[in-house]
Amino acid sequence: MSDTGSGKRQIHVCSLEMPTISHNNYGLWAHPDNRKHLYHTIEFWRDCAREAEAALLDAIFIADVLGVADAFGGSMDTSIREGIHIPELDPMLLAAVGMGATERLGWGVTVSASYEPPFGLARRMSTMDHLSDGRIGWNIVMSYHHNADENHGIAPGSLPSFERYERGDDFMEVCYKLWESSWDEDAVLADRENGVYTDPRKVRRIDHAGEYYSCSGPHMVDPSPQRTPVLFQAGMSDRGRRFAAKHAEAVFFVARTLDGLKLSVEDLRRNASAFGRSREEVLAMVQLNVITAPTMAEAEDKVAEFQKWTRPEGYLAHEYGMSNFDPMKHPRERLLDEALALDGLTRQDSGTYGHGPEATIGEIIDAAADIRNEPMFVYGDPVTVADQIESWFEEFDLDGYLLRNYVHPGTVRDFGRYVVPELQRRGRYRTDYEGSTLREHFFGPGRKRLADSHPGARHRA
C-alpha cells in the first residue's frame, strides 16, 4: 500500500466499465451527453482511457458476463430491450485498443476461468502485460450464470459453485507455474553478436498434472514486467470468498447494506490472514456512486437530470432478477401485498424486503429506480463528496473504490476535476503516478511482482 508522503493511507480508485449499453445506471445511455452508445468504437475506449489517466486513477476495470439474464419476467426480453449486458463485447480486446492511448493507467479485465483451459488465457495475459509495459490485471471469474453454461455446452446446474472454485484453484496453479517458474528472469539474452535470442537452459516445461487441468509448458512468453497480472476477485459465496482471500490482490465489493460491507471486509481480512497474507497485501475496494459539481446546487441539478433519464425496467430486473415478480405488470396504485398475492408470491420469494404494509407498486418501482437509493451514493460539491469518501474509507477499513459511471466521459471527468484535487489537498490521493506498473499503483513503487507471501510466489524458480 503506497502513500503520497502525507503519512496517510492512499485512496485507490478504478473506473468501473462494461462494454455494453446499460450497466448499473439503466436508461442513462439515452442521455444526450452520454457517449456510451459508442462502446463498440476504438475512439470511445481511447477517450475513457485518457479521462481516467488525467484523473490519475489506478485503472479502468472492465466487467463481463457470458450469458443473458432471463429470470425477470420469465424471458430475456427486458435484458435485450434495455441493453442490459447484451450486446456485450470482449473486455480484453477493449483494453488492448484503449491501452495505447495511455502511458500509466492500469487495466483490469474480467475473464472467466470456467470455459477454457488455462494455457491460452495465460498467454493472452502475458501478451497484454508486455504490450502495456506491466499495466494489466485480471479479474478472475468463476462463471455460474445458467445461460453462460448453456453457451459453453455445460448443462445448467451440472457444476456446483463449490466445484467451480476447486477447478479455479487448479487453473491458478497452472497459470502461476507458467508465469512465475517456466522462464528464468535472465533467460532472454537477445545476443545479436552470436545470434542467440534465449538461453535454452533457462526455459523449462511445467508438466502440471492436476485434478482438473494438465499442461506441459513451457510458457510461450518470456517474463513480462509483472509476470503474474494483478489479480482481482469479487467472489460472494463462502467458497468464493476463500478463493479471493487466497489469490486476489484486490477484492471488489458491492455494498448492499453498510453493515454487510463491514462484515465482508472483516471477513476478507480474517481469511487473507489465515492464508499468511498481511493487511497490506490485499486491497478492499467497494463500488461507489458519485455525482459532483463545483457547488451543491449544481450537483443537485445533476442528480435530478440523471434521475429524469433512468428507466425503472433495468433496476427492477436487477433487484428482482432472481424471482418471477414483475411489478410493472401491475397498476401503480395497487398495494404491493395485493400484487404479490395475485402472483402467488410472498415478500420473501419475491425479494421485496424493506417496504411497509401500505407500500404501493408505484412506490416500490420509484424506490428501485431512484439513483439516490443506490448503495454508497454521494453527491455534492467536492468537499462534501471528499468528506464522505474519506469517512467510508476509514469506517470500513477500505483501500479504495470502484467508481461507477453515469455518463461517458462525464462521470470520470467530474471526479478528476472536482474530487481528486480535494483528496490530493488532504494527502489522500496521488499527485502523479509513482511507478510504471499497475501493481506499483496499488502497492507502491518497486513492487512490480507478486508479494512473497502470495501463493503464486512459491512457484518462483
Add this chain to the structure above:
Amino acid sequence: MSDTGSGKRQIHVCSLEMPTISHNNYGLWAHPDNRKHLYHTIEFWRDCAREAEAALLDAIFIADVLGVADAFGGSMDTSIREGIHIPELDPMLLAAVGMGATERLGWGVTVSASYEPPFGLARRMSTMDHLSDGRIGWNIVMSYHHNADENHGIAPGSLPSFERYERGDDFMEVCYKLWESSWDEDAVLADRENGVYTDPRKVRRIDHAGEYYSCSGPHMVDPSPQRTPVLFQAGMSDRGRRFAAKHAEAVFFVARTLDGLKLSVEDLRRNASAFGRSREEVLAMVQLNVITAPTMAEAEDKVAEFQKWTRPEGYLAHEYGMSNFDPMKHPRERLLDEALALDGLTRQDSGTYGHGPEATIGEIIDAAADIRNEPMFVYGDPVTVADQIESWFEEFDLDGYLLRNYVHPGTVRDFGRYVVPELQRRGRYRTDYEGSTLREHFFGPGRKRLADSHPGARHRA
C-alpha cells in the same frame, strides 16, 4: 474478385507476420536495421500497420502456433535459442493494438479451433469486427502440434487429424449460427426517445446440439459490418483441404515446389466447385519472398546483405524438423551419405532429398540457409519483380500473395515503394482502397458479407 478498371484480374497482397523473433528468415532478427525484436511493443505493430496501409495491402496476416517444436536435435533447444516461434504472443491482441493506427487495412488473425468452445471465439471475432469497422479475418487452424496438445491437456496422438476437422466443421456451424442467424439485421433500434435499445423479437437462441459442441445462444454481440469474419485457411491434409474448400474465402499455400503449387491450386478449385462455390469466391494465395530496390545492382547487394545475417540452425530445424537428423553435428567436409550412415538414417527418413551423391554436409547446410533457394523467391528492380509476380499469378491461376518479411519495416516499405507502383501501372493493383471492409478488399465494393453460396450463408435468418 475485384479489378481496378483495367479489365485485368487484381493481385491481392497480405503481409505475413508472426509475433515472435524468428519466422521464415532465421537469424535476420539481429540485422541492425531490423526492428523485429520490438515485436512485443505497441509501436512495432502500429508501424507495421502504417507501412502496410501505405502500400495498399489487403491485410496483415498474423500466424500462430501454440507449442514449441522439439523434433530437431531431439529437444526444444534450437527453437528456444534461435527464437523460432517462441516467445510467441497472442495474435488477436496485436491486431487490436495495430488496428487503431489504420483506417482501411484488414487483419487476418490465426486462432485455433481445437482447444476451446466456439462461443468465446465467436464473440471475440464480432468484437474485432465492430472495433475495426469490418476489417477482421480469421485464419481457422486445427492444431496438431504435439506440444500444443500437451499444453491443453490432450495426450499427444489421441486426436487424429481427421477427427480434428470433424470437430472443426461442428465448430464452424456454431459460429455461423451465432454470426448469421442469432440477430436480425434491424434488431438494434437504439431508440432514445422510448429508451429501447434492441427489439427482443429480433434476437434468438441458436440451440445448437452437434456431435462435438452444444451452444444455446443468443450471440452476445449485435451484427457487425461483416458478421462472419473473412475466413482464411491453409489446411494441408486431404481432410484439411476439403475443409478449406468448404469454408475458406482465401486459402494460403506454401509452394515447396512449383509443380506442387500447381496441383494444390487445381485441387482447391475442383474441391470448391464440388461445394457449389464459384472460381471467384475462393482466393488462392501463396507465400512470396521479395527483395527489391530501384536497380538490380542495389537489389543484389541487399540479397547479399541479408544472406550475411542468416543463421543455418533455423533453416535446418525447419527443413529437418520432422526427422532426428542434425547436419550441424557433423564436420562440414563429411559426405552427406556418410553422415547419414553414422546416424543410422537414410535419405528418405532424414528428409535430405535432391542432393547428389557427392554432396557434403557443408553444401547441404549452405543450401538450406541460402535465401535464394526459398520457394517463390524473386529479387531485382521493380520491373523484374513485377514481371515474375505477374507471371506466377497467371501461370498458377493465383489471386495473390502472402508477402514474407525479411526486415521490419523494410520489406513491406520496399514492396510499397518499388513494386506497387509498377503493378499499378500494369492495371494489376489497386490505386486506392475501394471498400471499407476486408471482404470488399478481396471481393469488391459492396461485398461486405459472405457470398450466398458459402455454407455459412444458409444460416441467415
